[in-house]
Amino acid sequence: MTTIDQSILTWILLVPLAGALLVALAPDRGKLSNWIALLTTLATLGLTLHLPAHFVLGQSGFQFEINRIWIDNPAIAYHVGVDGLSLWLVVLVGLLAPVGVVASWNAIQSRRKIFFALFLVQQTAMLGVFLSLDLMVYYGFWELSLVPMAILIAMYGRKDGPKAALKFFLFTFIPSAPLLVAILWLYAQTHTFDFTTLQIYITHGLIPAAPLCWVALAFLFAFAVKVPVFPLHGWVADTYSEAPVALAMVVAGKLGLYSMLRFHIGLFPEQARAVAPYLVALAVIGILYGACLALVQRDFWRLAAFAALSHLSLITLGIYGLTFTGWDGAVYQILNHGVVDGALFLLLGALYDRYATSQINSYGGLAVKLPRTATVFVITSLAIIGLPMLNGFVGEFLILSSTFTGVSRGWAIAATLGVILGAAYMLWLVQRLFYGPESELALSRPPEDLHLGQLAVVWPLAVLMLVMGLAPSLWLPSIEKGIHPPKPKSADAALPYIATQTALPISSPVEGQR
């Protein structure tokens, strides 16, 4: 362990915060704030890349760990660490930050200082959520991640920002209250906020089981809203429509999904097992519901929102299928979703900046004048659809096949129907935006394709989609290491918890060979 390994996580958390401070102190002149933010996010990305470079693959438990007492009483510790589960998610946050800055480059015309300062605070908050291993610190970062989001939605909303911000606030802050109560209750029982210690307490049954199920439920509720899980998705469409692109690309999904794996299933395996069948059902409903609604949206932000509901539900399905392959697929799909949605939002944002409308029907025939935008958009759409050789397919196949073999055939088949609907709404969107005769809107403005900064961001993302689709083995082994069963005994219990009802003449339980 070198010195840098011992302090890298602190640096990762501090650099965006320092950048935010710098933006706040520097004069609001021209694009100075943009440049500071860009350099800060690039520096953060560089720091996060240190983690996979020095991650020891075979080693179990947390790495780059820092555990220092912060407050004696109550015992809050600055305990941060990375394992296979969070490793690539941290890198993903680092990667999407510069993408967000570039996407906001021209979109944010006023009050740049506030925007970029809050944007950088948001980065620290999200990184903190992935890194914290002390529940109180985790909770602090969790709440902190909601604040800049709400403010920026209110300030930069396209039509009715404050209303969307209020909705976002109500949907995400209110479920956090039971989460806080649950965390405090755990502390009262154990006098620790430490994740690993709590895991030991709970697995050894040192905490009364009856209230524990309520505690687990409080955790789950907060996470499920944030993902979102059907039917708690009410905030997503408005938030996507109103939030600045840089925030919309990170608002949904990964924080909640990660928290489900780490803090719901990780802390309360028994309770998670009990609710898993319901979540599997809600996830499958969410996949189809989101896809059906995406099919009939007239506004592309809302279409993206319901498409996200559909895809995030697929990941939820992978998580609560409680199979190892499903978890691998789920974590991989979180990464894929981040990369793909980053590109999608950047492109939609570029269109919105140019044409000032998100009404799909106003568009049409853009491919002639904007060939680059059209090309990258098609590639991104194909990744979303789950075309083999692009990244979306790998995660999708892992999740669906593990659900089929290890959870329930009926739900898996229903979820697979989403494959058809996904192609339908994405290709229809592509057609209505880019194909057909040139619309009045397309003719009304001089064509302006993606500029150099945007190209410098979207092409790497597009290449990443291809690489992640072709060589998932660059990521999957380290992810697998992070998904330990909470205790050795349950090594097999991460397995089919719903007995396969439709018994077949000969069946070899594939998951069981592990």
Next chain:
Amino acid sequence: MNGYLHHLWLIPLLPFAGFLVNGILGRRLPKAGVTAVALIAPLAAFLVVLGATPAFFAAGAASWVETCPQPWIVAGALHVDFSFVLDQLSLVMLLVVTGVGFLIHVYSVGYMKHEEGYWRYFSYLNLFLFFMTVLVLAGNALVMFVGWEGVGLASYLLIGFYFQKKSAADAGKKAFIVNRIGDFGFLIAMFLLLANFGTLTFTEIGAKLAASPAWQGGVLTCIALCLMLGAAGKSAQIPLYIWLPDAMEGPTPVSALIHAATMVTAGVYMIARTHVLFDHSAFALSVVAIVGAATAIFAATIGLVQNDIKRVLAYSTVSQLGYMFLGLGVAAYSASIFHLMTHAFFKALLFLAAGSVIHGMGGEQDLRKMGGLRKKLPVTFAVTTIGVLAIAGFPPLAGFFSKDAILAAAFTQGPGGKLLWAVGLITALLTSFYMFRLWYLAFLGESRSPEVHPHESPWSMLGPLVILAGLSVVGGWVGIERFAGFLAPSVGERVAEAGGNSLEIILMVVAVAVAALGWFIADLLYRQRPARAAEVAAALPLGYKVLLNKYYVDEIYAAVIVKPLLAVSRFILEWVVDIAILGGLAWLLGGVATLTGAILQRWQSGNLRSYAAWLAAGAAALLLFLLVPWTTVLANLPAIHIGMAGR
């Protein structure tokens, strides 16, 4: 073992390189450069396949050559490699794909010369060859699925090549989505394979099936039927054939390569590849046979009355693919592959010849406006004649042998087989009729558009036509016995026995007589008295209208599936569930919160600045909250705990 066989990856990689070069640099390259890259890639791939052919024979007993696989997806219990295999089946398929593919590339140079997206066209065409060769070489179902979806993508891009035309963009999207329905079946089949065999590798599945006699019915029928759904999507069988006629919106060489010769036969290839599963399920096989026969005759009847030259050929393709499925369904896999090969020759020929006609007519596709082209386009006329005779099944042309092989195999399959044979025979009659109808309408008689001055195509287009015409003549001479003997290691030894020589000869004579009858009827209606065709149509107004409108299947699907889905999504799911119920609940929640807190009231005042400030204050409070000494708070907690434990 010849080391040469370990360079199989070159076969897909060469077209992929061509795709990358033209896709990235094509816009800036001179046209000659684009052409060179586009032609070298498939030619080199073809030469590699040709080179592999003797090496393959030299390998002797090893009928299945696997190149060292690369791990692709390894997660949990799932382990899938990127593995390529070559056996007799994939070799035949590769020769067809790269050989015919190369000819069509050459033809395209002339045909697409004046198109704006010349480089784009060729990069897509190379991309198609890449995915098609991956599909053919795949050693396991997932790699095959990569190619499977990939050729769908190439097809989508090429059908929508003229994307500014709404009909073209619609057709591309329709093709992709309908294919996705088939892919759904393919995916479920893979899940079932994983659940039951724990592997997707074809050899391992075959070995496990061979090892235990317990495998039968049930699961295998499910897997086979799911695969059949996939095949029906890709190979345009009932009920998923609807995308193929629309796919004619693409440039004509694309119709020849993708929508006639190669991609649409992928379903046939896939079933032949997984035939061990079908062999264990008589039910699945009979489904395949019935779907094939029904599609064959159904599409042929629509083809009788179409006026667009490409649409006639499109329905003819659907119908011929039905023949191949009929053959698969009676377990005559070699006969199906034989027909796949000869069909690739004569259908590519017919499409390219149609392209030559369209090119010469300045874009005209309506048969009613053609006529008398035999003098103006003599070479095109000659090769089309060969193509028409071949597809109609006249000896000694290619179609005669392969069609005869399928019909003979069906005839020997008991009473059900006799019925399939009869349907096949009627289809042969219809085929012969509509092909000669096309021939008469386009080439004979007098020109019906005197204002158009058709010109013969350049030799870059005619060259491939002549070669394909040659193949359409000699393609069947190898004979089904020798062909089946060659394929036997791949698809099993079950060569259909024609039940003695005399029966075989009788069946042949009947088939040829039926083809001649079709020609005779076409001659009667379109040469002897051209007005008679209209009289027949007028005599059967209802039947004619139904056929002309393709049995209204598109309309029925729209009314039964598409519109209800959209209506349910919009009115029930969005308006009722999302906006009314869930939105209402959220509104209630918001209302309660608004009423309970005076602070919330102030928020609603609409002052952005105070709102933002309040949120910032909230954040600060939360941060402070972490620093507050907690002892006093925590002292009260056990009470809560007791309260909860008391339940």
